[in-house]
Amino acid sequence: MTVSSASKHYATRSGTVHALDRVSLQVREGEFLCILGPSGCGKSTLLWSMAGLHSLSNGEIRLGSDKIEKPHPEIAMIFQEANLLPWRNLENNIALPFELKRTRPDKARIAKLLQRVGLAGFEHKFPRELSGGMQQRASIVRSLAVNPSVLLMDEPFGALDAFTRDEMNLLIQEIWMETGKTIIFITHSIAEALFLADRIVVMSARPGRIQEIVDVDFPRPRPVSIQSTPEFIARVNDIKAMIDHRKA
Ligand SMILES: Nc1ncnc2c1ncn2[C@@H]1O[C@H](COP(=O)(O)OP(=O)(O)O)[C@@H](O)[C@H]1O
Ligand SMILES: [Mg+2]
Incomplete structure (x- = not known):
């Protein structure tokens, strides 16, 4: 760049x-x-x-x-706030960039990333149920999922x-x-x-x-x-x- x-x-x-x-x-x-x-x-x-x-x-x-x-x-961006949508669970928050691009979420890649950051098993939790650190991990997964x-x-x-x-x-x-x-x-x-x-x-x-x-x-x-x-x-x-x- x-x-x-x-x-x-x-x-x-x-x-x-x-x-x-x-x-x-x-x-x-x-x-x-x-x-x-x-x-x-x-x-x-x-x-x-x-x-x-x-x-x-x-x-x-x-x-x-x-x-x-x-x-x-x-190019993907991660902000100071995790910026997860409160009404979506983790899985659906991570799917958002794919929806915006009208493509299918890469489920295998997402599962691997969630595992990597220690969030496997939290897919159906909502942002309010997660600590700040966990929310920020989720936002890292969301940006890496599209493989920028x-x-x-x-x-x-x-x-x-x-x-x-x-x-x-x-x-x-x-x-x-x-x-x-x-x-x-x-x-x-x-x-x-x-x-x-x-x-x-x-x-x-x-x-x-x-x-x-x-x-x-x-x-x-x-x-x-x-x-x-x-x-x-x-x-x-x-x-x-x-x-x-x-x-x-
Ligand atoms: N949308 C905006 N309109 C007017 N001034 C802005 C805007 N965004 C940032 N600024 C000003 O530009 C300067 C740089 O801001 P910023 O890039 O946010 O700095 P940093 O991230 O280093 O704290 C600051 O003085 C800020 O007040
Ligand atoms: Mg700043």
Whole structure:
């Protein structure tokens, strides 16, 4: 996926908000890319544009030769809220993207994915009967069921408690290692970005620009305990300094 000089201005009653400023980025196939930045720096604006959910003011985004201007079948999105329909059980929530495309749900693939995330046997439960972590697992199954090549995740674990968040980070690391999908993952947690990413795109405050791209080469699979090693903590501090420095 290629982002070329992406800019976004929002027109509001009180004037124009300059959310993104000439962001260019080459996402490598199969990489785990984290986008890190302070609240309001345009992370969601960038990701939503990559999903084809809203348009840029300038610049363009391509997947291969396809210009992304509307949702693309190879690109799936996972939000902070699981966004399951409360009146549908899990099975029917997961079937929704297939219904929208007027295709038959891939039952074998869905069963395998449910098993993989520990939700086998919960097909007939309703969202209200599931914990937040389980709902987010279900939304991961829903996006992977259609077998996209790119998975966009917008602070997907930000609303979960710390323990569940660690579990979900391990799960997404495993799924990424097993499937080889390209994952673009937004977070404002430096530790989460360092735990998950091959590369971290550090964005500056509004208007959002790319400040720096950081390579992360801790070997995988990374255990949760890596976060308390001196090497990891040193990297957290490096990135913190990068961000603080800019604000000063
Ligand atoms: N639909 C919108 N209309 C007007 N301003 C918006 C809209 N969406 C986002 N913004 C503004 O654009 C900036 C970037 O927002 P966003 O992309 O959501 O940032 P982030 O995800 O990094 O927190 C913010 O100042 C936000 O208030
Ligand atoms: Mg956001």
